[in-house]
Amino acid sequence: MxxxxxxxxxxxxxxxxxxxxxxxxxxxxxxxxxxxxxxxxxxxxxxxxxxxxxxxxxxxxxxxxxxxxxxxxxxxxxxxxxxxxxxxxxxxxxxxxxxxxxxxxxxxxxxxxxxxxxxxxSVSPAVAFADVTIDLATKTVTRAGVRVHLTPTEWRMLEFLARNAGALVTRQTLLKEIWGSEQVSDSGYLRLYMSQLRKKLEPDPAHPAHLITEQGMGYRLVLEP
Structure with a gap:
């Protein structure tokens, strides 16, 4: 490389x-x-x-x-x-x-x-962590082989984090990607949807190991904690 x-x-x-x-x-x-x-x-x-x-x-x-x-x-x-x-x-x-x-x-x-x-x-349309698989091609999420229902907004947030797995994504970037820069500026929306994603996908939602908050900056999807 x-x-x-x-x-x-x-x-x-x-x-x-x-x-x-x-x-x-x-x-x-x-x-x-x-x-x-x-x-x-x-x-x-x-x-x-x-x-x-x-x-x-x-x-x-x-x-x-x-x-x-x-x-x-x-x-x-x-x-x-x-x-x-x-x-x-x-x-x-x-x-x-x-x-x-x-x-x-x-x-x-x-x-x-x-x-x-x-x-x-460049080679894989799927991202996986723990027992969760995110299929970016079919826009589906499974946990232990069982389909997980996500709302459209939850999916957009998870998809963007998955496409940037391992990287820090700022709150402003997520707000712009999901709602558009002119429509929403309150990052409280992000905290709400992140909380919902953790409940659905994290082994221990109160102590997340994969959907991580970077204090004061944004969020990071960690595939291998």
């Missing part, structure tokens, strides 16, 4: 290149945002890892540029810890966000999750 690293810190890029290469990744790197977009167009990476504070074109600008033509998962690795920066990057089209400094084990785990998602999205 080919990873594009876009970061203007040469020492960090060097360390990441050594670490990721040792784990079997093919690494290409760009020192700024404009170079990252050009290199992505040339190399067609399977996954992109980028910083937000880059010269020439910042990380959010790179995300917008890539999302115009590429569906490759994007992992933001940034020193910006504010929730506003995270939400902006995720709403622009990033799939996940890790703050600097980070643990290498956590970074590798996030990359594995995004790598699986990239492969599964």
């Amino acid at each position: 080919k990873i594009l690293i876009a970061d203007d810190d040469p020492q960090l890029v060097r360390a990441l290149r050594i670490t990721l290469s040792a784990h079997g990744y093919d690494v290409v790197a760009a020192p700024d945002g404009a170079a990252a977009v050009a290199l992505a167009a040339k190399e067609h990476p399977d996954l992109v890892m980028l910083d937000l504070g880059m010269p020439r074109l910042d990380g959010v600008g790179v995300i917008h540029a890539l999302r115009g033509w590429s569906a490759a998962p994007i992992l933001v690795v940034s020193g910006r810890t504010g929730s506003a920066d995270k939400v902006e990057a995720l709403d622009a089209g990033a799939d996940d966000y890790v703050t600097k400094p980070f643990q290498v084990d956590e970074l590798l785990a996030r990359l594995r999750a995004l790598s699986r998602r990239a492969v599964e999205a």
Whole structure:
């Protein structure tokens, strides 16, 4: 799997290149945002890892540029810890966000999750966790082999999370996808429908292991807790 690293810190890029290469990744790197977009167009990476504070074109600008033509998962690795920066990057089209400094084990785990998602999205219309199977082709959900009835809104919410399994989906993104940005702005609707989904799908709804709330940001469907 080919990873594009876009970061203007040469020492960090060097360390990441050594670490990721040792784990079997093919690494290409760009020192700024404009170079990252050009290199992505040339190399067609399977996954992109980028910083937000880059010269020439910042990380959010790179995300917008890539999302115009590429569906490759994007992992933001940034020193910006504010929730506003995270939400902006995720709403622009990033799939996940890790703050600097980070643990290498956590970074590798996030990359594995995004790598699986990239492969599964291209070959399988079904997403499974615990005893639940979500068939995106037939728009059906089964639990232990038994069909689960979902309301249209519950299905739209679950479907979007399933198509982005492993990635953090912001509340604003879900509201826009389900109701349209001009119609609903109250995330209380999301809490209500998430509660209903947990009752129908989680082994222990009071302690969810798969339909996870990321406090202050959004939700994540975790296939393997």
